[in-house]
Amino acid sequence: MTPQVQQAEEGGLGELGRDMFGLEGPGADEPARPSIRLEGVKARVDRIHVEGLGRTRDDVVRLTVDELFDATDFEDVIVRTHKVRNKLESMGCFRDIGVLIDVSSGPGATPEGLEVTFSVSEMSRIVGGVNTTVSENEGNLVLGARLPNVLGRGERLQAEYSMGYRSSSNFSVTAAKPYPYRPLAPVLSASVFQQSHEYPWSGYRLLDRGLLLDLSFNTSPATKHSVQWEGLVRDTAVLSKTTSFKVRESSVGNNIYDKGPVMKSGIRHVVAVDHRDDPIFPSRGTFVQFTSEVAGLGGGVAYLKNELAAQLNHTVVPDVVVSGGAALGVLHDVHGAPLADRLFLGGPTTLRGFAQRGVGPHADKQATGGAVSTRSLPASAHCLGAEIAMTSDFSITQTSLSGNLP
Structure with a gap:
């Protein structure tokens, strides 16, 4: 090992290396080590080794790691190695990836010259799991099975079934193909699904069967886009004889109009910019997501819906984090926008302290949804693992700005 490279590995990683690989800096009792600028250390990659390949094809791995040969200095080698490792992880073929330079x-x-060795451990041919989720104030049991790396180039097939403890049930089969070596790292996927839910707060039952095509790509490390086409057949039925007349007008299927199922076809674009340090329990950073949907490319439903959500997290003092957010939704009904696509407020996921869908237009005590929804998400303070929610300042805002457009 040359003296320059040895000095860089021992003391020259600085903040870049510690942040990238999770290394700790010198302790208070340790003497400070000399550091150098890594971009000043000339280096190039002579050879790349990938150990542990079985089902994965060589061509897709070669296309993914080729960019390492373009490195011009030691810092560039480290940065490119980190990027290549992330690309290999995004393929979904490997359970563990180790790197040696x-x-x-x-x-x-x-x-x-340097040699970079990737030691990989491929996933099993079939992976399954059981977990629980909470949605619409209902717990769900989720059973899933996945076939990773089906054809050796990152293709995967996944099936999932979920059942709620009340009445909901969902089933989906998804096939996906990643392209980590192409610009923007696109991922193509197609899903066939069936979703069944009951909404007692609005007095109707919903059954969707359809197809979802999705193209996801990244324009920056923090910016992710998803372009989707969704085509489905929707059957909406009333829950009981006490369902309000306005809900019956918006329902199809087993109601007084007997219109039968309706078809919906639309395009959706979702862009998310995430600068948080952690997606579950962030301590700093911002998150912004904008969703735009156009329905009416065939079928009996046509509308334009836009939704914006934002979140801000700030560390006041160590172990104390203040989080807050806001959301806005606007629906423009061209013709036939069903009740299920309207905007609702109320419940633990949107507005704490109110019943599920308890804020906004109602008919006979049943929520009918609105065409515009503005809310400030509850501010919260996280302190040593505890959460303190503060919602009193936001309830009036949410209530006063929820309703129908003229």
């Missing part, structure tokens, strides 16, 4: 040796080695 060493000086080059043997025939064809150059004075500044």
